[in-house]
Amino acid sequence: xxxxxxxxxxxxxxxxxxxxxxxxxxxxxxxxxxxxxxxxxxxxxxxxxxxxxxxxxxxxxxxxxxxxxxxxxxxxxxxxxxxxxxxxxxxxxxxxxxxxxxxxxxxxxxxxxxxxxxxxxxxxxxxxxxxxxxxxxxxxxxxxxxxxxxxxxxxxxxxxxxxxxxxxxxxxxxxxxxxxxxxxxxxxxxxxxxxxxxxxxxxxxxxxxxxxxxxxxxxxxxxxxxxxxxxxxxxxxxxxxxxxxxxxxxxxxxxxxxxxxxxxxxxxxxxxxxxxxxxxxxxxxxxx
Amino acid sequence: xxxxxxxxxxxxxxxxxxxxxxxxxxxxxxxxxxxxxxxxxxxxxxxxxxxxxxxxxxxxxxxxxxxxxxxxxxxxxxxxxxxxxxxxxxxxxxxxxxxxxxxxxxxxxxxxxxxxxxxxxxxxxxxxxxxxxxxxxxxxxxxxxxxxxxxxxxxxxxxxxxxxxxxxxxxxxxxxxxxxxxxxxxxxxxxxxxxxxxxxxxxxxxxxxxxxxxxxxxxxxxxxxxxxxxxxxxxxxxxxxxxxxxxxxxxxxxxxxxxxxxxxxxxxxxxxxxxxxxxxxxx
Numbered sequence: 001x002x003x004x005x006x007x008x009x010x011x012x013x014x015x016x017x018x019x020x021x022x023x024x025x026x027x028x029x030x031x032x033x034x035x036x037x038x039x040x041x042x043x044x045x046x047x048x049x050x051x052x053x054x055x056x057x058x059x060x061x062x063x064x065x066x067x068x069x070x071x072x073x074x075x076x077x078x079x080x081x082x083x084x085x086x087x088x089x090x091x092x093x094x095x096x097x098x099x100x101x102x103x104x105x106x107x108x109x110x111x112x113x114x115x116x117x118x119x120x121x122x123x124x125x126x127x128x129x130x131x132x133x134x135x136x137x138x139x140x141x142x143x144x145x146x147x148x149x150x151x152x153x154x155x156x157x158x159x160x161x162x163x164x165x166x167x168x169x170x171x172x173x174x175x176x177x178x179x180x181x182x183x184x185x186x187x188x189x190x191x192x193x194x195x196x197x198x199x200x201x202x203x204x205x206x207x208x209x210x211x212x213x214x215x216x217x218x219x220x221x222x223x224x225x226x227x228x229x230x231x232x233x234x235x236x237x238x239x240x241x242x243x244x245x246x247x248x249x250x251x252x253x254x255x256x257x258x259x260x261x262x263x264x265x266x267x268x269x270x271x272x273x274x275x276x277x278x279x280x281x282x283x284x285x286x287x288x
Numbered sequence: 289x290x291x292x293x294x295x296x297x298x299x300x301x302x303x304x305x306x307x308x309x310x311x312x313x314x315x316x317x318x319x320x321x322x323x324x325x326x327x328x329x330x331x332x333x334x335x336x337x338x339x340x341x342x343x344x345x346x347x348x349x350x351x352x353x354x355x356x357x358x359x360x361x362x363x364x365x366x367x368x369x370x371x372x373x374x375x376x377x378x379x380x381x382x383x384x385x386x387x388x389x390x391x392x393x394x395x396x397x398x399x400x401x402x403x404x405x406x407x408x409x410x411x412x413x414x415x416x417x418x419x420x421x422x423x424x425x426x427x428x429x430x431x432x433x434x435x436x437x438x439x440x441x442x443x444x445x446x447x448x449x450x451x452x453x454x455x456x457x458x459x460x461x462x463x464x465x466x467x468x469x470x471x472x473x474x475x476x477x478x479x480x481x482x483x484x485x486x487x488x489x490x491x492x493x494x495x496x497x498x499x500x501x502x503x504x505x506x507x508x509x510x511x512x513x514x515x516x517x518x519x520x521x522x523x524x525x526x527x528x529x530x531x532x533x534x535x536x537x538x539x540x541x542x543x544x545x546x547x548x549x550x551x552x553x554x555x556x557x558x559x560x561x562x563x564x565x566x567x568x569x570x571x
Contacts, residue, residue: 080321152554156558156560156561242543251321
């Protein structure tokens, strides 16, 4: 009997997972406008990427040149040095855009999914902004602290940490930790925006309820957030080997990888994570 | 600003950037990078390169030499041509190209020093070390403060080390020691002076004259305290006591002093790790 219970539980977990995607797919089919906020965000991100690519050239150089020189150095305003900095700048731009524009567009997408007026999302913009800012700030700072710790640890003369060398820790292991951290952070706050759209909660309450919802359904939330993130793995691998690719082919390959990143992140992963978690949340709420 | 104004402005900017006339700095660098890649392929495999390919690349590089001589690509293109001829063992053409560099950049010491150095390399390639050495000594006399001249005394000594000529090597290292000492005295409390002190210590380390290395490093600390991060030099001194002179007690005292001065500094972490390593080693 116990075995049967486990099977039923497993099937129900998979069914919930499947139903969340089915709900999101139905909503997208019924109202393609749900996808529009993601399309707008991808467009803005694409424009920012092109702007950063053109940073060493006139007329962009006059605006971005002094910033790049001050923070990273003059060598990144020359060919092909600018391509070494481009992925980092694109990442930073994505972070800023996610907070300022992405937060609102995600809110609008969720509101459209729940067939709520767009005005609901506009009214809660400040709360979305705080939620996304906190998510990215904690992720960025934690990641940074881990990196600083690793650099300090190995520059102090240690050869290994947990029997793994510095090259591995500062390379693939760091990337894996960063991805794991992104997964955990996104999972913890995955339901905050649906809560803000569906209820009168303010951002502290929305964050609290999202965290509670995560701990009640940890596995399904991790799957809903984690599976789409797997799509980005080849891209992470390509980015890790960008110097080799630049050397073998041409430096411009970094730009194409960046464009591919915009398409995968903003048009595939973001919609999948946002809509499936929102669908799962509404189903959970209707059941309770 | 009307809502459409910004996207329109951005689109115009992108078009302007994309439709450059190919003569701005960035386009020049991009063009040079492509030619440089072709040149590198020839240098990597000179025997298999057809003469027409070499001519094409040299012609392309010559085009870059005709741009504003103050631009980096103009200088780099000239050196790349010389490197191509060197790879193809066309020594007369190498010297012609380098003579052109020296006449075009007669007032730029580092560029002239590089051109003379490549001339020396060509003599080395031809198996004429003595003529190469004359060139190197000329660089050290005429352009003593250039980066190339600073590296040359050690380069000469390492040549003898490679050729298994220990007497000549020791002689060259001693000559280098004198050369750096003179320069350090001539440019006290300057970046140049600091570099010369560091190079002196490096030469003494090659000769395994450890007490002299420590003396030089201590002089460097006294001269440059407050201007350069001397804690790394102090760590070097401790390391020499611990690993080269087998004086672990002094090494421990020095490392402990670094830790006590600022226990939270990154240098204290390095000192702790070094102390750990000293404890692990057999006394």
